[in-house]
Amino acid sequence: MNLEEFRNLDFEDPGGWPPLAKGIAAAAVVIFILVIAYFLSFKDQWQILDDKKRQEVTLKNEFEEKQQKAVNLERYEDQLAQMEEILRSLVRQLPSKTEMANLLQDVSQTAIATGIDVELFQPQPEVIKDFYAEQPISLRMVGGFHQFGEYVSAVASLARVVILTMHDIELQPLEAGRSELVLEGTVKTYRYLDEDEQAALDTGAEQ
Secondary structure, eight states, X not given: OOHHHHHTOOTTOGGGSOHHHHHHHHHHHHHXXXXXXXXXXXXHHHXXXXXXXXXXXXXXXXXXXXXXXXXXXXXXXXXXXHHHHHHHHHHTTXXXXXXXXXXXXXXXXXXXXXXXXXXXXXXXXXXXXXXXEEEEEEEEEEEOHHHHHHHHHHHHTSSSOOOOEEEEEEEEESSTTOOOXXXXXXXXXXXXXXXXXXXXXXXXXXX
């Protein structure tokens, strides 16, 4: 069968083709089907391969980051120890347990000395933290704007370091048309833990 015979094949009547032409056509169809089947069967495998490649890049980046941290771990631990020591040093500037009662009295009396009407000054149970104890105080005070300013300044001038933080505090006019303000809510002050308290806390944490 020559090239001219291939050109003259009637594609609308493949049944009339010579045996050789039929064989070639059948082989081409089989090859086409096999190629399609090959691509379809490996499509999912290619997707899995792409996912694995992306995962490899991610894992490599994570490894490099963790390796960098591991190299600097000792330095980070030294810095953390220094920061903890600085924190402990700062906390030790706070009042001690034995000073706390007198300090609370000083804070209350200072408000009275500045002309503020102390309607409520009620210490609540302490909350023990890692290095220190929180002392919540429920209060209600009535006074002028400048009196409250003098009070804050006077508290800051006490012999011991006193930190007052505001929690759920409201400052608003006592009555419409009057200059007095009412300060009501909860403040917190702090003290450091003595050696026995810290030892007991550390023992409890270990258990």
